[in-house]
Amino acid sequence: MTDHNIDFSMVLASAVHDMKNSLGMLLNTVDELRIEHESTLAGSDKFNMLQYEAERMHNDLVQLLGIYRLGENNLSAHIDEHFLPDFLSDHMARHMPLLDGLGIEYVIEADEINGFFDDDLLTGVLNNTINNAIRYTENKIRLTAREEKGYLVIGVEDDGKGYPESMQHTGTLSFKSLDFKSGSTSLGLFFASSVAKLHREGEKTGSIKLRNGGRFGGGVFEIWLP
Structure with missing residues (x-):
């Protein structure tokens, strides 16, 4: 007799996990191909697009798994x-291989400070944010880190057109704020906001800030961690 009491969310999570791992292997292969055939692939628009889209899908799957675990x-x-x-x-x-292939300049300006946070969760946030900056920048990206008002502030800036006014905000996002009809769900921002909220110290809670400006006058993403 067939058991129809299937936890479909668990099935989806398992499938997403397998896809994430497969894409991770694909990205490693892409990196190896770029190194082996640097003279022919470094400036290839098609190859750069392949790597960018694979990275974007991998980031999306990481975020989906995180949000599933959050819901559980x-x-x-x-x-x-x-x-x-x-x-x-x-x-x-x-x-760097993709940035170099696309001709995007990058700089890191981090104060020599230590921070206390979850490495894996921040990795997911940063990878997605850098990938978005690659999509919208003209040709410059900047990573920053500083202490301000008792918080560690990690930022990603670009020299693109910046965030639309509707996306500029300070604080946290709720799941209800996601708009699945518009095709722009802000899933990455919801994930980043959720990761920030998981970082607490006393009455302080982490948050994200989106604004325009910075050194390049484009979009500025910041995650504030206590």
Whole structure:
């Protein structure tokens, strides 16, 4: 007798996890191909698009798994100490082949400070934010880290047209704010906001800020962690 009491969300989560791992292997292969055939692939628009879209899908799947775990009350922050210049350099290195291929300039300006946060969760946030900056920038991206008002502030800036007024805000997003009809769900921002909220110290809670300006006059994404 067939059991029809299937937890479909669990099935989807399992499938998403497998797809995420497969895309991770694909991205590693793409990196290896770029190195092996640098002279022919470095400036290839098609190859750069392949890598960008694969990275974007991988980020989306990471976020979906995180949001699933959040819904199951199974997502928590495991706080460790990290040296910010090294942390940001490691994450920029992941994107350097694509940035170089697209001719995008990049700079890291991080104060020599330590921060306390969940490495894996922040990795998901940063990868998605850098990937978005690659999509909207003209040709410059900047990563920053500083302390302000008792918070660690990690920022990603670009020299694109910036965020539309409707997206500029300070604080946190709720799941109800996602608009699945418009085709622009802000899923990445919801994930980033959720990750920020998982970081708490006393009465302080993490949040994200979206604005325009910065050094390049484009979009500025910041995650504030206590």
